[in-house]
Amino acid sequence: MLTQDQNTLLVQTGPDTPMGRLFRRYWIPALLAEELPEPDCAPVRVKLLGEQLIAFRDTQGRLGLLDEFCSHRTASLYFGRNEDCGLRCAYHGWKYDVEGNCVDMPSEPEDSKFKSRIKQKAYPCVERGGVIWTYMGPPELKPELPELEWAMLGDGHRFVSKRLQETNYLQAMEGGIDSSHVSFAHRFNLDDDPMHSGTEGNKYLKADTRPKFEVAESNGGLVIGARRNASEEEYYWRITQWIMPWYTIIPPFGTHNPLGGHAWVP
Template sequence: MLSAADNELLTRTGPGTPMGDLIRRFWIPALLASEVAEPGGAPVRVSLLGEKLVAFRSPDGSVGLLEARCPHRHASLFWGRNEEGGIRCVYHGWKFASDGQCLEMPAEPEDSSYRERVRAVAYPTHEAAGIIWAYLGPAELKPEFPDFEFARLPEGHFHASKRLQRCNYFQNVEGELDSAHVQFLHRTFGGYEAHGRVSLKSMDETENPVYTIEESGAGLMCVAERPYPQGGAYWRVTPFLMPTFTMVPSMVEAHNTFTAAIPIDDVSSWGFTITWRPERPFDEADWERDLGGLTLHVKVDPETFIPERNRENNFLIDREAQHTTNFTGIMGTRNQDLPVQEDQDGAICDRTTEHLGTTDRAIVAARRLMLRSAKSLQKGTEPPQAQNSAAYNMRSFSGPGTADQGWRELWETAQPKSTQPVS
């Protein structure tokens, strides 16, 4: 369990909070590139870490991300005109470049230099893998963009999605790191062909896994080892990447999966998922079988990003299917995660009354790392992971190994060629 003070520190991410300051030291997903697909198109509202922002793709194709409030009289730039070189507030015509510099003040005297002294709050962006990423931290500390494998792949080799989660971001993070829940929450009573995901019947579900947690250059390596019926062990290696990212071992062969839990505010978050495959592009069969909402992506309302299965319709739970088809009666891996995370003691879980077990070692380690890093930052020590771009070039791993093979040997064989050492 956590103390009330640590739970407060862990879950509050608004401007000026210790955890908010920590997350702002990293590049984070802000919105899907498809939301601002058209150069010169309409601005889009974006909410991140308690800040109200506006994103827009300029006619030249670059993406700006500004505070929604116009510095003049705080009218929202969401209503603004996306013009060559910047966005113009419709209230009085002040125009701002993507870096926040005021370019024009039409009503001011022609010889006035006032505009040179006015800037809108602006954040750098980086487009990669179908996502617009943002850096919200101090400009002088802006790190190199992480060397994600998926960020270097051509179009067609990745698929990105976004969903609204109506709970604190860390409830999603903990779910991604919880290997023990897989054999229950995601258990099926049949095979992959019938239910869109891998059956766990080939594994000994009665055996308790053994957990190993190690720190890495990007965060943590969370390892679960289970006995394998054919001999040896079945390994599940889940990297936790600072500040709120995970590489989830895929339940579908030949796919790699990245997830990010990004706070909107303290009671809601964006869940981003990127599935990628370097070897060949995804095709229609991949979409129908794996990417259409039955694995770690979900079908959402295209305007609100609320999942089609949500708390208002009880996630379309089928109580009959719960006895005959799968453990939950809810179809889809991510769809099964959502209800238990959103209904986990409310939007902000009270961790002071938990009773943690041995299966929660990865969760405990992630909490400690985040809390330690936030407290250290308040004392002036920057998080080293933010400046270690190369450490983010990795994949997860799941699969069997012989009795004489350890997790590290198996994990390393699955990595991109240029992956750096874990430590």
């Protein structure tokens, strides 16, 4: 259990918060690549770490992630036109490239150089593993691209999906590494779930509701073992990984080979 001050420290992720600064040191899964399926497609709203942003794929296929609100009159760029290598605001036509440079101001005199002074907040993006990743931290501290195993596999060897869960990320992540709750929250659908059905482990999860936890540190996070009684001479172990800053990996059940996991992105 956390105190109110500890909870506030851990769950606030805006730009000027301790956790916000930490999370901005990592490449962040921002959206699915399929949400920006082709050049000049419709822009997409993205909210990350308390910031309201707009993602788009320009005419050349380059990815951009900009502050949602135009630097001019704060109209939402969600309603802008994605055209000719830039996102154009629908209000006065100010146009931004993927780096946030203002490349056109149709409402200004032709000889005006004002556009060269305007910079919309922008974050670099990379597509890998069916996901568009962004880095929101100081450019000089940008790390190598993520090499999580699923992100390095070919399209035919992974399935990636996205959902919105209306909790804070810490509540969700804690549930992802908590084997104890499975005995209660999931006990009535374990036998019907295609990923769990027909596995011997189900009976241990239902029978022993008091798993013993053992935790070991790893180079990138924690390895968490939950031990249940299987017989007088055997234990049933389930091993879960937690990887900085918000990844959890769920062990497979029985002969079901797929390995599942989550990225709990605030």
